[in-house]
Amino acid sequence: MFSGTTGIQHEEALIFEREHHNASSIQLPGVEAELSSELLAFQRQKSAHIPNLSEPETVRHFVRMSQWNHGIETGFYPLGSCTMKHNPRINEQIARLDGFAHIHPEQADESVQGTLQIMHQLSQDLGEISGFAHVSLQPAAGAHGELTGLMMIRACMDERKQTQRRVVLVPDSAHGTNPASAALCGMRTIEIPSASNGRIDLEILATYLNDEVAAFMITNPNTTGMFESDIQRICDMVHEAGALVYGDGANLNALVGMARPGDMGIDCLHINVHKTFATPHGGGGPGAGPIAVNDTLAAFLPVPRIIKTEDEHYHLQYEATQSIGSMLGSMGQVGVLLRASAYIAAFGRDKLHMIAQDAVLNANYVLSRLKDHYDVPFAGLCKHECLLTDAKQQEYGIKTLDIAKYLIDLGMHPMTVYFPLIVQGAMLIEPTETESKQTLDDFCDAMIDIARMAKEEPEPLHQAPQKPIRTRLDEVQAARKPVLVWPEEA
Amino acid sequence: MSIPTDLKYTKDHEWVRLEGETAIFGISQHAQEALGDIVFVELPELETKLDAGEAIAVVESVKAVSDVYVPVTGEVIKINELLEETPELVNNDSYGQGWIAKLKVSADMDTSSLMDATAYQAFLDQ
Numbered sequence: 001m002f003s004g005t006t007g008i009q010h011e012e013a014l015i016f017e018r019e020h021h022n023a024s025s026i027q028l029p030g031v032e033a034e035l036s037s038e039l040l041a042f043q044r045q046k047s048a049h050i051p052n053l054s055e056p057e058t059v060r061h062f063v064r065m066s067q068w069n070h071g072i073e074t075g076f077y078p079l080g081s082c083t084m085k086h087n088p089r090i091n092e093q094i095a096r097l098d099g100f101a102h103i104h105p106e107q108a109d110e111s112v113q114g115t116l117q118i119m120h121q122l123s124q125d126l127g128e129i130s131g132f133a134h135v136s137l138q139p140a141a142g143a144h145g146e147l148t149g150l151m152m153i154r155a156c157m158d159e160r161k162q163t164q165r166r167v168v169l170v171p172d173s174a175h176g177t178n179p180a181s182a183a184l185c186g187m188r189t190i191e192i193p194s195a196s197n198g199r200i201d202l203e204i205l206a207t208y209l210n211d212e213v214a215a216f217m218i219t220n221p222n223t224t225g226m227f228e229s230d231i232q233r234i235c236d237m238v239h240e241a242g243a244l245v246y247g248d249g250a251n252l253n254a255l256v257g258m259a260r261p262g263d264m265g266i267d268c269l270h271i272n273v274h275k276t277f278a279t280p281h282g283g284g285g286p287g288a289g290p291i292a293v294n295d296t297l298a299a300f301l302p303v304p305r306i307i308k309t310e311d312e313h314y315h316l317q318y319e320a321t322q323s324i325g326s327m328l329g330s331m332g333q334v335g336v337l338l339r340a341s342a343y344i345a346a347f348g349r350d351k352l353h354m355i356a357q358d359a360v361l362n363a364n365y366v367l368s369r370l371k372d373h374y375d376v377p378f379a380g381l382c383k384h385e386c387l388l389t390d391a392k393q394q395e396y397g398i399k400t401l402d403i404a405k406y407l408i409d410l411g412m413h414p415m416t417v418y419f420p421l422i423v424q425g426a427m428l429i430e431p432t433e434t435e436s437k438q439t440l441d442d443f444c445d446a447m448i449d450i451a452r453m454a455k456e457e458p459e460p461l462h463q464a465p466q467k468p469i470r471t472r473l474d475e476v477q478a479a480r481k482p483v484l485v486w487p488e489e490a
Numbered sequence: 491m492s493i494p495t496d497l498k499y500t501k502d503h504e505w506v507r508l509e510g511e512t513a514i515f516g517i518s519q520h521a522q523e524a525l526g527d528i529v530f531v532e533l534p535e536l537e538t539k540l541d542a543g544e545a546i547a548v549v550e551s552v553k554a555v556s557d558v559y560v561p562v563t564g565e566v567i568k569i570n571e572l573l574e575e576t577p578e579l580v581n582n583d584s585y586g587q588g589w590i591a592k593l594k595v596s597a598d599m600d601t602s603s604l605m606d607a608t609a610y611q612a613f614l615d616q
Contacts, residue, residue, distance in 0.1 A: 417553075418553040418554060421554050424524065475527075475552045476527040476529060476552060476578075479529035479530070479550075479552060480529045480530075480577065480578070
């Protein structure tokens with residue numbers, strides 16, 4: 001029995017369509033002060049059009065819409081490359097403690113020693129986990145960490161009087177954020193084709209290395225779920241060519257406690273703590289993307305830095321001559337970072353490797369159950385996520401999109417579809433370590449039955465989803481003719 | 491699917507129609523099928539001069555965003571403005587109304603890297 005097949009669903013109109021003019025949950029006071037002519041010039045002339053609804057109506061509006069959503073707390077969410085793991089409740093309690101939740105970024109260092117101590121400890125933990133000597137917690141998300149790292153690499157090249165090095169090499173399987181971060185940093189991206197086994201080819205890489213290259217960005221395991229087994233040789237080649245290696249830490253869940261990017265020769269890595277260390281994410285945030293670097297880049301780290309004094313006190317240091325500056329106010333997203341600290345502490349040094357072991361085991365369990373039913377583009381064991389394609393189902397006119405949509409009818413969030421771009425009809429499945437065998441079996445049973453339906457009764461797959469309050473959306477029209485604004489004068 | 495024999499093709503799945511000192515190009519039927527429903531085409535600016543193989547346009551589908559590489563060296567003299575409002579022309583008529591831009595080229599340019607229809611079919615069959 002799949003969980004998505006029953007349930008009460010409330011239809012809900014737009015809030016502007018629901019409003020009526022005899023109730024309002026807000027009563028704003030009038031302006032008593034006399035406004036100067038300068039201020040009057042800015043006075044709003046038209047109504048702000050805050051919808052007229054009572055408080056219960058407003059609450060129901062948002063709660064109903066929240067119930068149309070599918071989150072990790074509703075059901076299985078194997079969205080590849082996103083690491084949608086369970087967020088333990090105790091982490092929420094810890095982040096809500098008065099001493100953490102009610103402090104201010106501008107408070108004096110002496111009055112926030114506890115928070116500073118935990119942030120300092122987290123920096124050290126992340127450094128130890130990733131194999132780097134220096135960590136800044138400041139970046140607010142993975143892509144922000146990428147930008148921070150590339151800015152440091154750029155500053156390093158400038159310091160070496162290598163200002164012509166403005167090219168960032170990116171594999172064609174990379175996350176889309178990689179070229180975007182390079183562009184934002186004023187660098188030029190050149191894409192490197194992957195080899196037929198989905199990995200970096202050393203001979204191809206060699207042809208792209210020259211004295212214009214500042215950095216090579218690599219994700220390991222890469223977005224096909226495969227470990228880049230030549231990683232050390234790759235790092236050596238990039239270093240010999242005078243460039244640095246940026247590690248995209250989005251897939252760190254496969255490595256925690258087992259292998260360290262710093263030991264592989266990578267110079268700089270961002271860590272998506274909201275993925276790897278279980279803090280709520282999706283829908284745009286909040287996240288946190290601490291950046292870890294080796295000695296080569298340490299001088300360029302953002303400020304403020306958390307300094308521990310000899311007498312066990314902590315303070316924020318803003319002065320650092322070579323720093324790229326501040327990427328965000330104060331220490332970063334402290335609420336998210338606290339949850340990550342709690343997740344790490346719950347495992348402890350002795351058991352942290354269980355994160356990676358169970359995540360990789362779960363992905364390979366799914367792969368082994370589905371490999372006879374779906375095309376597997378790259379043979380062998382995967383890491384924390386497995387990659388399938390729709391090549392077998394295409395024969396019956398069933399595409400990846402149909403498979404993904406039907407999973408919604410069974411109460412599961414679809415896997416990542418059509419990514420990585422180098423694989424036709426890609427389905428990238430990341431179960432994470434927090435799912436039980438029962439949940440994985442339900443998913444595999446569903447996928448095996450979908451493969452059967454593709455052959456025997458494909459129509460429901462074309463029509464899916466039928467169970468959610470909104471059935472299959474016209475994605476083409478939505479992209480070609482987007483309606484983004486509610487008309488002011490309806 | 492039939493591949494027009496009066497066009498030349500690139501390994502990146504662009505087609506080009508060479509007519510003396512002009513060349514019209516677009517993306518092949520195979521390319522539009524692989525991309526799926528195209529929702530946006532970013533056209534080049536007029537008078538842009540590019541060498542063969544440089545990125546000249548961008549096609550965006552529901553699934554992916556892809557660069558289009560200019561098949562031959564030349565200067566953009568006309569763009570298919572119809573694609574701004576109706577990008578689906580690339581899906582519906584990739585070799586006809588779905589053309590992307592027209593280039594001024596030199597008549598003695600090097601076209602040795604381009605494939606004819608037979609060679610392109612063989613390339614697709616690989």
